[in-house]
Amino acid sequence: MSAPEESQGPVIRDRRRIDPVTGQVKEPSQSASGGQQARGTGQARPGKHSASKPGGARTGAADSAGAEAPEQGGPSNGDGRPGGKEDDLTVKLAERTADLQRVQAEYANYRKRVDRDRAAVREFALAGVLSELLPVLDDIGRAREHEVLTGGFKAVADRLESATAKLGLTTFGEPGETFDPNIHEALMHSYSPEVTEPTCVQVLQPGYKVGERILRPARVAVAEPSDPSGSRTTSDDESSEDRDQGDEAGEAEAADADAQAPAPDDGD
Numbered sequence: 001m002s003a004p005e006e007s008q009g010p011v012i013r014d015r016r017r018i019d020p021v022t023g024q025v026k027e028p029s030q031s032a033s034g035g036q037q038a039r040g041t042g043q044a045r046p047g048k049h050s051a052s053k054p055g056g057a058r059t060g061a062a063d064s065a066g067a068e069a070p071e072q073g074g075p076s077n078g079d080g081r082p083g084g085k086e087d088d089l090t091v092k093l094a095e096r097t098a099d100l101q102r103v104q105a106e107y108a109n110y111r112k113r114v115d116r117d118r119a120a121v122r123e124f125a126l127a128g129v130l131s132e133l134l135p136v137l138d139d140i141g142r143a144r145e146h147e148v149l150t151g152g153f154k155a156v157a158d159r160l161e162s163a164t165a166k167l168g169l170t171t172f173g174e175p176g177e178t179f180d181p182n183i184h185e186a187l188m189h190s191y192s193p194e195v196t197e198p199t200c201v202q203v204l205q206p207g208y209k210v211g212e213r214i215l216r217p218a219r220v221a222v223a224e225p226s227d228p229s230g231s232r233t234t235s236d237d238e239s240s241e242d243r244d245q246g247d248e249a250g251e252a253e254a255a256d257a258d259a260q261a262p263a264p265d266d267g268d
Contacts, residue, residue, distance in 0.1 A: 057100025127210050130169050171206045188221035
């Protein structure tokens, strides 16, 4: 019997263009010879799914190619960030800061305006209530002048005046004050040599105010030093009246004397 023929395995030719080890592109001649040298007789041919297995030739070649591939990116400013984006962030930060400052200023102005309006409304409402109480306070003042403010009525009057004072109601108008048409109302007028300017010589009705708001002006009698011509005063008026009265008295006496004189005799 003849010896059995030695079986020869399949011949595998490596036709890959990229070397899986170095990642370089191979020449056609090198790829053909390299494939024959890499796989000898009896070496099994890799399956068609071997390249997709982890650690396979194709995976290794891709990893090496990716490792050697240069990183792509835009221009850097030295700290890893593009220079254009840094400028944009700076501009946006400045805009947001300006917006925040403007909103904060508007809110501060709004708070001031609200506080001012709230105070004005409170003062207006308080003035309206206290204005209705002024006639009552006038009656209390007249009763005190006539000394009839006694007993329980006096206690109620004191409590009312104390409450209105706590609410900010104040009185003004005293004899001897300089006349001010903004806070005084002149009901009587006269001339006096004892004053050098228009002066309140008598307070007929006191004035009231809340804060700077005048609820009622003080009603007074005003005296001036002289008349508009600058020559007459109250004393001059009195002396002229005395002279007129003296002249009238002299004329009356002369008329009486003439009446009492005897009539002349026609016979004589």
